[in-house]
Amino acid sequence: MAELTLFNRTELTMRLVAKLTHEEAVVGGIGNTNFDLFAAGHRPQNFYMLGSMGLAVPIALGVAIAQPERGVIALEGDGSILMSLGCLATIGTVRPRNLTIVIMDNGLYQITGKQVTATGTNTDIVAVARGVGLANSHWVRDHNHFDEMIARRFDEGGPVLLAAKIDDKPGAGQTPRDPALIRNRFMKGLGTGRGGALDG
Amino acid sequence: MNWSDTFLDVLKKNDVRLISYVPDNVLTPLIKGVTADNYFISVNATREDEAMGIVAGAWMGGMKGAVMMQTSGFAVAPNALASLLVPFQIPAILVISERGTLGEFNIGQVAVAKIMRPILDTLSVEHHTLTDEAKLGFIVDSSIKQAVTTQSPVAFILSPLLTGGNPVAHAKLSA
Numbered sequence: 278m279a280e281l282t283l284f285n286r287t288e289l290t291m292r293l294v295a296k297l298t299h300e301e302a303v304v305g306g307i308g309n310t311n312f313d314l315f316a317a318g319h320r321p322q323n324f325y326m327l328g329s330m331g332l333a334v335p336i337a338l339g340v341a342i343a344q345p346e347r348g349v350i351a352l353e354g355d356g357s358i359l360m361s362l363g364c365l366a367t368i369g370t371v372r373p374r375n376l377t378i379v380i381m382d383n384g385l386y387q388i389t390g391k392q393v394t395a396t397g398t399n400t401d402i403v404a405v406a407r408g409v410g411l412a413n414s415h416w417v418r419d420h421n422h423f424d425e426m427i428a429r430r431f432d433e434g435g436p437v438l439l440a441a442k443i444d445d446k447p448g449a450g451q452t453p454r455d456p457a458l459i460r461n462r463f464m465k466g467l468g469t470g471r472g473g474a475l476d477g
Numbered sequence: 478m479n480w481s482d483t484f485l486d487v488l489k490k491n492d493v494r495l496i497s498y499v500p501d502n503v504l505t506p507l508i509k510g511v512t513a514d515n516y517f518i519s520v521n522a523t524r525e526d527e528a529m530g531i532v533a534g535a536w537m538g539g540m541k542g543a544v545m546m547q548t549s550g551f552a553v554a555p556n557a558l559a560s561l562l563v564p565f566q567i568p569a570i571l572v573i574s575e576r577g578t579l580g581e582f583n584i585g586q587v588a589v590a591k592i593m594r595p596i597l598d599t600l601s602v603e604h605h606t607l608t609d610e611a612k613l614g615f616i617v618d619s620s621i622k623q624a625v626t627t628q629s630p631v632a633f634i635l636s637p638l639l640t641g642g643n644p645v646a647h648a649k650l651s652a
């Protein structure tokens with residue numbers, strides 16, 4: 278592996294959100310990834326997953342299938358994607374052009390007490406993704422590289438997987454644990470909700 | 478019509494386009510029907526909870542979907558039900574081919590068949606066991622509409638009385 282910048286999740290998530298100009302949907306995984314997404318500023322197109330560890334990428338795949346014209350981004354931790362490696366193979370089959378997966382790889386289950394994951398020892402998640410046919414999978418080298426990959430049109434060269442080595446810091450915010458509110462707001466943001474029916 | 482054509486017909490009438498599945502022998506006619514028909518988008522998932530995640534995302538994106546699985550596949554997925562579909566109020570349609578009863582040879586399937594309905598009941602997920610092609614249309618159509626209106630998942634359990642069961646199991650039992 279070439280020299281990689283060691284990123285901070287909070288900072289990288291803010292950088293990502295600042296680049297979004299087309300109402301892209303963003304699905305944050307369990308714990309820190311959705312805490313940092315929440316902390317990066319409230320967007321109606323954000324979905325904060327609670328509980329169902331490993332399902333952020335499948336949820337994003339579903340959104341990408343239903344709305345092929347919208348860019349969809351999944352933010353997931355290394356421990357979480359390790360729980361669901363199979364979904365990468367599914368994405369290798371479906372090949373949604375509008376899906377981008379960002380893996381925040383601290384080599385740890387940070388939120389449960391910093392236990393080491395298999396990416397911290399023996400697993401290269403980009404190699405795994407390439408192995409299931411996601412040829413457009415990359416380690417993020419530096420900030421410019423990240424900006425370039427995120428600034429591309431989401432229907433070009435997708436699906437894309439970006440993995441960033443990050444430090445061991447916790448997430449910056451705390452999502453409200455209100456699934457109905459989260460889902461309603463997200464659907465309103467995607468133009469699919471009943472939201473609006475009760476607005477003035 | 479046979480049961481699988483009737484079932485797919487009702488899905489279509491209710492705009493259920495996305496079908497994500499982990500295969501099973503008994504589901505074969507449904508999966509064949511789905512993959513042969515351009516109306517449907519079929520996604521062969523690697524796990525049942527993954528399939529539930531895909532269908533949840535699609536629902537929020539404006540597309541209705543169903544997950545097809547075997548009885549033992551259902552047992553992989555209670556966490557996705559309890560922490561995603563139920564609390565986020567996602568009307569996912571779960572289609573479960575029933576193994577473990579009426580002529581089962583595999584003791585593992587029998588145990589899972591016993592926990593399936595209690596799990597659905599505990600989570601207050603509406604479920605119907607389909608035994609008869611003549612009643613299938615009404616049950617599935619009205620329950621999908623109810624699921625969407627009440628924003629809750631619904632499960633259809635395909636009994637061997639409907640499907641004829643698993644041919645492999647029958648062969649083993651009579652060998």
Ligand SMILES: Cc1ncc(C[n+]2csc(CCOP(=O)(O)OP(=O)(O)O)c2C)c(N)n1
Nearest residue numbers: 308309330354355356357385386387388389
């Ligand atoms: C199915 C399931 N297993 C275990 C847990 C407990 N758990 C919650 S978060 C987490 C660690 C997530 O690790 P990672 O995705 O790497 O994110 P990080 O905490 O490092 O940011 C674990 C094990 C859970 N919530 N659900």
